[in-house]
Structure formats: structure tokens, C-alpha cells
Amino acid sequence: MTIRVLIADDQELVRAGLRMILNAQDDIEVIGEAADGQEAVDLAQSLRPDVCLFDIRMPRLDGIEATRILAGAGVAKPLAVVVITTFDLDEYVYGALRAGARGFLLKDAGAALLGQAIRAAAAGDALIAPNVTVRLLESFAAHSESDAVPAAPTEPLTAREEDVLATVARGLSNSEIAGELHITLSTVKTHLASLMTKLGVRNRVEIAIWALARRRER
Structure with a gap:
């Protein structure tokens, strides 16, 4: 298309x-x-x-x-x-x-x-x-308008979803995530879709911001 x-x-x-x-x-x-x-x-x-x-x-x-x-x-x-x-x-x-x-x-x-x-x-x-990815995402999270703890996932994240979450927060692309975690691109996309659903976010940028905000609160 x-x-x-x-x-x-x-x-x-x-x-x-x-x-x-x-x-x-x-x-x-x-x-x-x-x-x-x-x-x-x-x-x-x-x-x-x-x-x-x-x-x-x-x-x-x-x-x-x-x-x-x-x-x-x-x-x-x-x-x-x-x-x-x-x-x-x-x-x-x-x-x-x-x-x-x-x-x-x-x-x-x-x-x-x-x-x-x-x-x-x-x-x-x-x-x-x-x-500019990592610097901007970290700065965005640090300067967020809300200091509240990010909303908890609607369901607990799996171990593999936690792995994907960490790589997204580092600014890795889908292909880089697949290579680092030794999984297929389609599997990466499946995990990203699941993360968006569980975290209530719209895209990978918001996934990264959620991860960085949670890290800041720990």
C-alpha cells in the first residue's frame, strides 16, 4: 500500500x-x-x-x-x-x-x-x-508535568516483556531488540503490542517514557 x-x-x-x-x-x-x-x-x-x-x-x-x-x-x-x-x-x-x-x-x-x-x-x-533518542526520552521523563507514579500495568508483565521494555527505554529499534534478545521481529512486535495494552499507552515512545518514569520512582 x-x-x-x-x-x-x-x-x-x-x-x-x-x-x-x-x-x-x-x-x-x-x-x-x-x-x-x-x-x-x-x-x-x-x-x-x-x-x-x-x-x-x-x-x-x-x-x-x-x-x-x-x-x-x-x-x-x-x-x-x-x-x-x-x-x-x-x-x-x-x-x-x-x-x-x-x-x-x-x-x-x-x-x-x-x-x-x-x-x-x-x-x-x-x-x-x-x-537524540535516549537523551530526549530521559529528559522528557524527568521533566514530566506529573510527578505521580506511573499507572500500574493492567496485568503483570512477563519476564520477556520486561526485557523488551528495558530495550525500548534504551532507544533500540525493533531489529536491534530482536538481535539482542535473540527473537524474531514478529515476536518483538507482539510483545510491543502487549506492552501498549497493559500499560495503556499508544506507541513505543510512551512505552519508553513509562519505563523511565518507573525507574525514577524506584
Whole structure:
């Protein structure tokens, strides 16, 4: 299946570059472009793309607020959003993740990682640039708006789920988890799905945040 993507960035040259990179991949198609956040929200609500790729700094409405409108808590039919920016600033990552983003990348991430982030978001997963993953997740957990102990799992975690939980908190990808734990990719995905259900979270980013918050409380 072709993944339909909406791009939002206030710089025309950046949009053109992103469009060229994404359209060059066989399973991805750019179906729309927006030059500001409000236009991005309007287009996203009418086109219903599989993934929205939003810059943070945009006129009228920034990328974080646009993400909150389309993917935030309480949105009936949330869209998948990946935030891409030039600035490696913690405040941007905190805002993007709290707003419901499924990915966070820097604009120098490269075509391969960009494609991976789009595919992960379309599949209901999440990807953050590897060079910032662990630091950002730890900082996010440390600066969480709530100091409460994370909610207990609805069911006890198995020993293998605890193993997977620990690797996700370290920022490992599915393939890296499979290699380290000597299990198949499909088994990794099964454990991740079970963790999301038991922990009441939406994606691997929230799994990692839960794990880091629990570690902080121990």
C-alpha cells in the first residue's frame, strides 16, 4: 500500500526537497503541501493523509499546536504526525510528544531515516532520531508535568516483556531488540503490542517514557 503524506513547512525549497525525497520511495506519495500551520490543519482534515510531516516553526500556527489539533488527547480520529525541525531543542521534543507526535527528526536525518519515520508512523509506531533518542526520552521523563507514579500495568508483565521494555527505554529499534534478545521481529512486535495494552499507552515512545518514569520512582 502507498503511504499518503502531507508536508507542512514555510520554506518552499524545504518542501520541494522533502517532496523529492519521499516521492522517490516506491511506497510513499506526497498528496499535499502547506506553507503554514493553519493551512496544514485544514488540508489534513480534508485529505486525511496517512502521515503528516510538520515543521515546528511556521506562521499562523506552529507545528506543535497543529499536531495537538490533529493528534492530541481527546481527538476522535487522530492522524499520525511526524515533526521535523532544524533545531535539536528539548522544549520542541517535549511539546511534540505531548501534542501526540509519533516521530521527531532533525532535517539532516537523511532520506533513509525519513522514510523509516514515515513508515513507522503509518504503522502506528513511533521513531525519534537515534542521535537524540535516549537523551530526549530521559529528559522528557524527568521533566514530566506529573510527578505521580506511573499507572500500574493492567496485568503483570512477563519476564520477556520486561526485557523488551528495558530495550525500548534504551532507544533500540525493533531489529536491534530482536538481535539482542535473540527473537524474531514478529515476536518483538507482539510483545510491543502487549506492552501498549497493559500499560495503556499508544506507541513505543510512551512505552519508553513509562519505563523511565518507573525507574525514577524506584
